[in-house]
Amino acid sequence: MAEFDLSSNIDAALGFAAKLHQDQMPFATARALTKTQQLVKANIEAEMPRVFDNPTRYTLNSLYLQPATKQDLSARVWFKDVDSGGRASTKFLGPEVYGGERRYKAFDRALQAAGIMPAGMVAVPGSAVELDEHGNVPPALIVQILSYFNAFPQKGYRANMTQRRRDNLARGKSGVRGFTYFALARPEGKLPAGIYRRMDYGADKRIAHLQHGGAKPMFLFVSLPSYRVRLDFHGIAQRVTEAEFPRLMVEYFEQAVATAR
Template structure:
């Protein structure tokens, strides 16, 4: 996904340049690079402000996913983007797509495993029940692995034999008995959990299968950047040029 904004040297340096001395003209690339970098940092701040206001309990990882690549005198272009790789997990460049671009989100690996085993239809998504969400509104990786193991779908994504079996150790974990699939005629279709209570056995939904959810754009990344660049780039250049002239040797 092209969640990247390139801020180039579109500042009015012509008139300024004609009035400057040769020494001062040498400071223009420095001032331009500084202005571009400072403007990019303002774009980052503006994007984070909108994310805080519009996202539901964003995680610290999500809030640290916006990066700035500074401009240099040799490369008069600053870049702002969502991080496109992590040491583990899905990068923000991918999971932020629905918020930035709108539309349906991609299937997660967990959902792909369910679809590959025909547990869930290709046009469906697995929505977790509120009881299984953490403080950021996400499920833990441990729950997804337990569900896939109990339903015999774990090895489709994990690369090793992680499915529940009849072994003593596997039966002790109880995932095969704990989770089951229910295909109801109403909104009860999904993955359910058997749970023992003081009043007897009970069941409750863990994931419900729903049609593809459609997301409106919540983080208009390009619009945020365009507005900030229009409002601040020229001023940042003038301030940077003043600083460059004051420090010119």
């Protein structure tokens, strides 16, 4: 009776399978993990314009991807810690993911340290502030107000205004009306607590000063607000991973098997 014996080839076949698993499986897994996280990142970035009002380019580019390798089978998408300007994405976008209280900004801390704004409050833009296209306060205005109230922490720091400079602003110049700032730590009359700009009204300036006439709200002091979750970061990541990773794992492993030597 004819006989076909596999015994002479079984060790080689098992050895090949073991080597294939050892060499190709980590490679396929790393590719699948990285590709899945690329899709997670793309889906979260696509969600940002929907949940945020006219987000800045900085916000839209605030995610980074850490790819997986054969030696480290983990891929990660998260917010960049610090950008070139020293801002931490996790600090200003973290509340949008987890909810909770808004963090104090450097502007808030400087106003509190200078005794301009009471503790436990934050400064929010008033109706007189012209926001930029993304709804943010122009940095030059922040610097001007901190300088005006000598709120930069370094003593003698030249960015802090001298009285002469404040007097020059109050007088104005040709074609530019003068102005002054004043701050209210608590409500006064009809004015809520905040920082106000008062324009120069010529002969009536002394009366306007006494009555806060012509005062325009630049910033209002409000209690530290709480955020609701707006960006479903983890929900998106889980849904994309469950939908895509098993498919990609099979696809990349089959490619690895087909090209194995």
